[in-house]
Amino acid sequence: MKTSGIKSGILTLFLVQLMILSSCGDDDLKNATSISAKKITLSTDRSYGVDIIYSDSAKVKAKGYAPILDxxxxxxxxxxNEMPKGVKIEFYNDFLKPTGTITSGYAINKQTEKITIFRKNVIVVNDQITFTTEELIWDENKRMYSSPYGTVTSKKDGSVATGTEFTAPQDFSTYKIIQASGTTYVKGDLTP
Known part of the structure; x- marks a missing residue:
């Protein structure tokens, strides 16, 4: 009984494969050949333990570290440029005092578009807020950060806001978050 079930299963599998192959027309096979002929090649230069310094008008504005830079x-x-093992960037004021950091588990820098995308456990910390998300985009042309979703924790009062469409200028001095919800703390007497 078991052998006839196995034979039946093999026969069914053979018939399904035959139907799939017979449904391919000549045009499909010609297209497959032309697509496979267009080979895409990549050239990758890998560096380990990379330190990057960003300056503006001869003043150091940020230092970055990536364990691997492709x-x-x-x-x-x-x-x-791709940083598959993540990146840590430290920002500085004009007196080289650290003002904040960005860390992420992955980053990609698109040089032509002047966009850097941080992904995987992205954390932004400065003296005012801590922002966490899974994706943060830096647009160098607009000098703005944006994220489709994230959580902001205020260091002043511990309030927390989670929402969509987060945007902030390059120094994170202010931020905007849409559809926010969360908790906030109010000081003082609230009785009428």
């Missing part, structure tokens, strides 16, 4: 040059399209 400089990728596709055969078609723009070059980009």
């Amino acid at each position: 400089k990728v040059t596709p055969s078609q399209g723009a070059m980009y």
Whole structure:
């Protein structure tokens, strides 16, 4: 009884494969050949323990560290830098005093578009807030950060806001968050 079930299963599998192959027309096979002929090649230069310094008008504004930095040059399209093991960036004021950090488990810098995307456990810390998210985008042209979702914790009073469409200028001095919900603390007597 068991052998006839196995034979029946093999026969069914063979018939399904035959139907799949017979449904492929000549045009489909011709297209598959032309697609496979267009090979895409990537050239990757890998560096370990990379320190990056960002300056503006001869003043150090930020220092970054990436355990691994891949400089990728596709055969078609723009070059980009990928940090598959994450990145930590420390920001400085004009007196080289640290003002905040960004850490993430992954980052990609698209040089042509002047956009850096931080992903995986992204944490932004400065003296006013801590912002956590899974994706943060830095637009160098607009000098703005944006995120589709995140949580802001205020260091002044411990209030927490979670919402969508987070935006902040490059120094995180202010922020905007849409559809926010959370908790806040009010000092003083609230009785009428």
